[in-house]
Amino acid sequence: MNPHTIFADIVAGRAPVSTVYEDDDVLAFMDIRPFTPGHLLVIPKVQAASLAELDPAVGGKLFQVGQRLAAALRQSEVACDGVNFFLADGVAAGQEVFHVHLHVIPRTSGDGFGLRGRPTSPRRPDLDYLAGSIKGALSRN
Secondary structure, three states: OOOOOHHHHHHOOOOOOOEEEEOOOEEEEEOOOOOOOOOEEEEEOOOOOOHHHOOHHHHHHHHHHHHHHHHHHHHOOOOOOEEEEEOOOOHHHOOOOOOOOEEEEEEOOOOOOOOOOOOOOOOHHHHHHHHHHHHHHHHHO
16 A cells, blocks of 8 residues: 555645644644535644554544534535535545545534435344454454
C-alpha cells in the first residue's frame, strides 16, 4: 500500500486545508467533498492506513476530538440537530483514502444523508457463537 496520500500532504503542509482543530497528534479540517454542510475529517498526523496500524491512544483521541467537534457543530452556524461519526477501515468497508480518518457529519432532518442497509434477525445461538469467536480473538491480541 502506498503510504503517500492527500492526507500526508495536508499534514506536511503541501496541500491546502481549512483547519478546524490541530494538536500534536491529530488534525481536523473541512471535507472538500461534504455529505452535508460542515462535514469534517479528523486524521492522525502519523501515517496509518488502517486501524490495526494506529496506536490505540491516537485512535481514542480521534473520537475525543470528534466529540468536541460535534458539540462545536451544534453551537456554530451549522446548527445541526445531530451528528454521525463514520470511519471506513478497509476496501470492503468503503475506505478510499488509505490514511485512517474519522468523518464527523452534521445532520439535520431531511438532509438526505443516511446509511442504507437492511438489518438481519439472527438466532440467539448464532449470536452466541460469533460472540465466542470474537472473545477468543480478543484474548489472543
